[in-house]
Amino acid sequence: MAEGTSEQQPNLGLLCFFPYRAMEARVMDALAEAGFDDITLAQSRVFQRVGDGSRLTDLAAQARVTKQTAGFLVDRLEAAGYVERVPDPADARARLVRLGERGQAVVAVARTVEAQVEQEWERHLGRPEAATLRRLLGTLREVTDPFR
Amino acid sequence: MAEGTSEQQPNLGLLCFFPYRAMEARVMDALAEAGFDDITLAQSRVFQRVGDGSRLTDLAAQARVTKQTAGFLVDRLEAAGYVERVPDPADARARLVRLGERGQAVVAVARTVEAQVEQEWERHLGRPEAATLRRLLGTLREVTDPFR
DNA sequence: GCATGATGATTCGATAATCTGACCATCGTC
């Protein structure tokens, strides 16, 4: 897992880290700028995966943390109004996590920045190359994302 | 930053998350398997960047944590024998972090698994496609990695 | 040479995040 200074070519996994982390940082900066400065990085990693109605277990699995940790983070997100929990009509055990009012505003900001950063990357790579990258990452996802 | 369930195409940053995290998980599993079960994920993220002699500040910047946090993690790594700190001959303020004996064994294991996973990915993508992916990620790194 | 700001690192204290283990309620199945 270590890369010596003499290492010329990092492994593909690490190579993926740079864009991932760069995007994340850009979004977090934009959120702080927009006044959403109470959301933490760990919280955002769960929040990012909240859909129309997500189960805690799924959020945990996708964010690669335990369900206890995910529960802890959702508690915070809920207290801050970013998400809300509603009972799952299909399963009395479960509660569905969905966006709260404040959360929708966050998504709007995030989407904007994401599109902006993608444009920057596209300019750097070239349009067809960017499309290729997206396609290849999509293919790679098939064997690296256990969840869908 | 959020991806609804209806979202078909995640942004490029998130798309990079899957391989990154998958590789990380595979390496961590292999390390635990090999008896290095006391190294934590956070520690590994700093350890991974230790070269022949790395400054704490650089490690912190690359791992995207504060220098205090990096210092804390290096303390643990050092106590476990994974790294050691030596004075920097060129700067009396600094100490260089380098691999300890145990750390070299870890690197050996990590490298092996990394190569193995990369082969798997290459099989899935196809050899020329994998090369393209590597090239594009390398290009993207130019604008997403502030450190080299 | 020597002030002065910058840099590398550490200490301190507070808070956030994370895991294990245990537990409870509900679901599905047989």
Place this chain on the structure above:
DNA sequence: GACGATGGTCAGATTATCGAATCATCATGC
């Protein structure tokens, strides 16, 4: 209806993380 599986929570301990302050050394300008 019993029984293993699943979704969540609670409790506790440990780890990670940050901000603020401090200290020593470096580098620059004079």
